[in-house]
Amino acid sequence: MMRYHDRPGGLVAVGVVLLALTSGIGLWASPAAAQNPIKIGASLSLTGTYAALGQNQNRGYQLCAKHVNEQGGVLGRKIEFVLYDDQSQPATGVRLYEKLITQDKVDAILGPYSSAITEAVANVNEKYKMPMVAPMASTTSIFKKGRKFIFMVQSPAEVYLEGLIDVAAKRGLKTVAILNEDTLFPKATVQGTIDLAKQKGLQVVFVEAYPKGNTDFSAVLTKVRAANPDVLAASTYFDDAVAITRQMKELNVNPKMFGVTVGGDLPKFYELLGKNAEFVYGATQWEPELPYPGANEFKDAHHKEFPGADLSYHAAGGYAGCRILADAIKRAGSLDGEKIRNEILKTDTSTVYGGFRVDQDGFQISHKMVMFQWQEGKKVIVWPDELAAGKARFPTPPWSQR
C-alpha cells in the first residue's frame, strides 16, 4: 500500500512552488521576512469529485496569503500555506489534518472543501483545540454538535430559498410546492424552506423527493401541475435543475415563480437552456457583482493572478475565511488556540464575501444569501432589496412567450 504521506509530500513541494510563484519575490528585507513564516495548514479537494470546486477555493487561499503578506504579514511574520490534497475523501482529510497538526506542527489551520469533509475533519482540530474557520461547509448540524473550535462562513442550507419565499410573500402569493433531490444538503434546504414558508404565511401544498441521478420528472411534475402552486421551489444540484426546467416546459407547468438552489447560478445553466432559463430564480452565496467591501479589488486581483480561471463563490469564500483567521491572529497577538477562538467569536465584519458574525457555537448569523433571476441572459440580483441590482420580472409569462 502506498504510504499516505508520500503523496502529500509531493504536493507540499507543489504547494511551496505555487506559493513562491503567487507570493512574488519574497527575499526583500521586509520586516515580515525577518522571522520564520506562520504556517497555515489545510487540505483541499484538488483531485476527485470536488476537484473543480476545491481548486477554486485554493485560489482564494493563495490570493489571501499574497495580500496578507503584501500588507506586512501577521504578527510581523509572513504566512505560508502547507497544503495537501484530500482527493475529495473525508477519511483522507482526517489523516491529513492529523498530520498537519502533529507532524508538520502548523501554527493554524483552515477548512477543507465541502460539508462532508469538514464534518469528518472537525473532530481532529477539536481534539487539538485548534480553531478552524471552515469556509465551504453550509450544513447546520456540523456547527451544532457542541464543538468549540469550528466556525462557519457561509449561509446555512436552510435559508437557500429564503429569497424566493420572501419575494413570493411580498407579492401576495399563497401556495408553494417543493421538489428536492433525496440527499443531505437538499433535504436540509427543504426543511428550512417549509419553516420559512410557514413564517411568511404561505401554504406548502406539495413536497416530493426524487433520487439522485433522476432524469425523468414527468410524473412528479404532473402532480405539481395538479397541485397548481403559485411558487415552485426546487432544491437541486445542477443536472436536475436543468432537467426540471426543460420538463416543466414540456408539461406546461408554469407557476408564477420558479426557483432552484444549486446549479441555477452556473453560466452553463443558461448555455444549456437558452431562453427557457429566462425568469428562473436561483440562490447563491455570492456573486462577483455584489457591492461588498473590497469585492472589486478582489475580482481584479483574481483576474490578474489567475487569468482565465473561473471566479466562483468558492474562491471568494476561501479568501474571506483566510482573511478572518489572519485578522483574528493579529488581534489575539498570539498563536494560542483559545485566544484566536475568542477573537473569531468577537469578529463582526463585512468581507468581500459579505457579512461575518458567528454565535457562540460558531454558527454563521450574518452572511446573507442572495437571489437572482435570469433576465436576458444575465443573472440580475433581485433580493434582498439592499443588494438588488434590478427588479424581479413577475409573474413568469406562459412558456410560449419567453
Added chain:
Amino acid sequence: MSVTITPTMVGQVIVSGLLAGALYSMVALGLALIFGVMRVINIAHGTFLMLGAYTTFWWFHLLQVNPYLSLLASMPLMFLLGVLLQRTMVSRVVDAPELSSLLLTFGLSLALVNLTQLLFSSDLRSVEYLTGAFLVGPFALSKSRLISFVFAVSITLLAFWFLQKTKLGKAIRATSQSSEVAMVCGINVERIHLYAFGIASALAAAGGSLVAVMIAIQPEMGQVFTLKSFLVIVLGGAGNYPGALVGGMLLGLVEQLSSLFLTTQLSEAVAYVLLVLVLLLRPSGLLGGRAR
C-alpha cells in the same frame, strides 16, 4: 402534502409512459438481438446510445443538422463501430464462459466512456431543438418526446419487418434458435454475429439520437439505459424479440404510474420488484424464452 390523483393525471402519465416505453423497446431490442444470437450480455450497449447522442449533438452543434436527420449519421456510424468491435474483440468471447463476455463488454464500456470524457469532457450538453409541448385538451404532449416516439416506433417496426421478411433477418433468427443447425444449413454464423452486433449498436445509437433532444447529454448517460434494457429483456423474455417490445412498454408504464401513485424515489424500486416477481413466477419472461 400530496395531491389527489385525478383521471386526467393518470391519462397524462400513461401517455408519458408510452412515449418513454417505445424508446426503451427500441433500445432493448438491440440488447435482445445480441443476446439472442450470441448469448452475450452487452454491458456496453448503453455506451453506443451515448455515442449516438454525441453524434447528434456534434452534427447539430457544428453543422446545424436537424437532430432527427442525424439518425442517418449516428446509426450507420455505430453500425460500423459495432461491426468493428465484434470482429476484433467480441467474436473472441462468443463461445467462452459468460464471465468473459461480461468482462469484455464492461471493459469496452469503461474505455469508451473514459475516452469520451477525455475528448468531450464531462460537461453536460444539450440539443435545444424542440422544447415545449402540444396542448391537447387537458394533456400536454412533449414535442420532442412525441416525435421521438414516432421515430422509435417506426424504426422498431422496420427492424421487425427486417427480421421477419428478409433473408438476412431470417438467418439471424435461425442463428438465435440454434447456431449449430444454422451453420449446418449453410448460414455463415460469424457473419450473422457481425450483422447482429452492428444492428444492435445502430438501434442503441438511434435511441441516443432521439434521447439527445429530450435530456442533457454526458458521457455516463448510457449506463442507466443498459440497466433498463436489461430489465426490459428479462421482463419480456431474454432473446425473445417481441418480448422486448412488451417489456419496454411495460417498463415505461410501470415507472410512470408508480411515480404518480407512489413517489419518484419508489418507482425504480417498483420496476425491480416487478423484475424479481417475473423471475420467480415466470422465469422465462412474460412472453417466454428463446426467439422464434
